[in-house]
Amino acid sequence: xxxxxxxxxxxxxxxxxxxxxxxxxxxxxxxxxxxxxxxxxxxxxxxxxxxxxxxxxxxxxxxxxxxxxxxxxxxxxxxxxxxxxxxxxxxxxxxxxxxxxxxxxxxxxxxxxxxxxxxxxxxxxxxxxx
Amino acid sequence: xxxxxxxxxxxxxxxxxxxxxxxxxxxxxxxxxxxxxxxxxxxxxxxxxxxxxxxxxxxxxxxxxxxxxxxxxxxxxxxxxxxxxxxxxxxxxxxxxxxxxxxxxxxxxxxxxxxxxxxxxxxxxxxxxxxxxxxxxxxxxxxxxxxxxxxxxxxxxxxxxxxxxxxxxxxxxxxxxxxxxxxxxxxxxxxxxxxxxxxxxxxxxxxxxxx
Numbered sequence: 001x002x003x004x005x006x007x008x009x010x011x012x013x014x015x016x017x018x019x020x021x022x023x024x025x026x027x028x029x030x031x032x033x034x035x036x037x038x039x040x041x042x043x044x045x046x047x048x049x050x051x052x053x054x055x056x057x058x059x060x061x062x063x064x065x066x067x068x069x070x071x072x073x074x075x076x077x078x079x080x081x082x083x084x085x086x087x088x089x090x091x092x093x094x095x096x097x098x099x100x101x102x103x104x105x106x107x108x109x110x111x112x113x114x115x116x117x118x119x120x121x122x123x124x125x126x127x128x129x130x
Numbered sequence: 131x132x133x134x135x136x137x138x139x140x141x142x143x144x145x146x147x148x149x150x151x152x153x154x155x156x157x158x159x160x161x162x163x164x165x166x167x168x169x170x171x172x173x174x175x176x177x178x179x180x181x182x183x184x185x186x187x188x189x190x191x192x193x194x195x196x197x198x199x200x201x202x203x204x205x206x207x208x209x210x211x212x213x214x215x216x217x218x219x220x221x222x223x224x225x226x227x228x229x230x231x232x233x234x235x236x237x238x239x240x241x242x243x244x245x246x247x248x249x250x251x252x253x254x255x256x257x258x259x260x261x262x263x264x265x266x267x268x269x270x271x272x273x274x275x276x277x278x279x280x281x282x283x284x285x286x287x288x289x290x291x292x293x294x295x296x297x298x299x300x301x302x303x304x305x306x307x308x309x310x311x312x313x314x315x316x317x318x319x320x321x322x323x324x325x326x327x328x329x330x331x332x333x334x335x336x337x338x339x340x341x
Contacts, residue, residue: 033337033339035339036339037339037340037341041301042284042301042305042306043295058291058292058295060281060286060291060292060295061291062289062290062291062296063288063289063320064155064278064288065277065278065281065282065286065291066161066274066277067277067341069339070338070339070340070341071336071337071338071339072336072337072338072339074336079332079333080161081161081162081274082155082158082161082162082274083157083158083161083320084160084161084329084331084332085320096320097320099289100289103291103295103296103298119298119299119300120298120299122299
């Protein structure tokens with residue numbers, strides 16, 4: 001499962017780019033609600049801070065495609081606007097249908113910016129990286 | 131008897147099949163329209179027809195009421211709905227759907243209600259209420275339909291999602307291009323718990339972060 005990358009030392013911006021990360025937002029965008037969503041390269045990202053940890057999930061409900069983060073998180077749960085499917089903010093698991101799960105993106109918080117890797121490198125790519 | 135009549139029309143950035151999907155997705159009334167509806171129950175449904183009970187609050191007159199509605203797809207361009215209200219009123223609705231190219235359509239709703247002749251004077255109020263209702267629900271349905279059409283074109287599969295997101299792989303080249311939207315009725319439903327109990331909204335108020 002993808003998660004926030006907390007490995008040390010903090011990677012440089014160049015290293016992040018080399019590793020396939022891209023800058024998607026400033027941390028300040030979390031201020032009004034503790035969460036926001038935005039489309040980046042046909043990925044709808046749901047960014048939130050839950051129990052102090054930065055989380056980036058897909059904002060697309062696997063049921064019919066609704067916006068999972070439309071409502072402000074409540075009681076540790078997201079509720080999709082369209083059909084009230086509930087998802088746990090801690091790990092993206094669906095509380096309405098146990099077969100559903102939100103993909104979590106690998107993310108890094110660095111110098112007030114949020115970096116996300118949309119596509120994970122394949123086994124082949126990983127083996128050829130320096 | 132006389133007939134009260136009202137007509138509303140708007141265009142939408144999606145094919146008409148997505149609009150039909152939206153009309154037949156009964157569950158969404160307590161989600162997308164949670165401010166208006168608090169409960170709905172599907173009594174019967176097959177192919178292009180359904181019988182659904184809905185509980186809601188009408189705008190302007192602020193009347194909390196319910197209706198039993200029979201809806202059927204007469205042809206790919208016309209949905210008919212007959213709503214039997216608690217007070218004996220019968221609201222008939224024609225929903226005309228017209229494609230405008232491949233990515234756009236026009237939706238025209240005609241509302242009629244037969245009443246004793248002395249109530250003809252209520253027609254302006256009838257028009258205000260139905261027009262307000264049409265626009266209020268349209269504002270909530272429009273982003274739903276547009277988003278549904280967007281994710282569909284990206285390759286969305288119901289009950290699965292987008293494969294390139296789930297598998298964390300590169301997006302396919304054809305993602306985002308036109309993809310025919312098949313009309314499959316009835317729209318699959320979330321199992322009711324317990325069976326027959328219907329669908330209730332989870333809350334009346336929310337802090338909305340938005341789409």
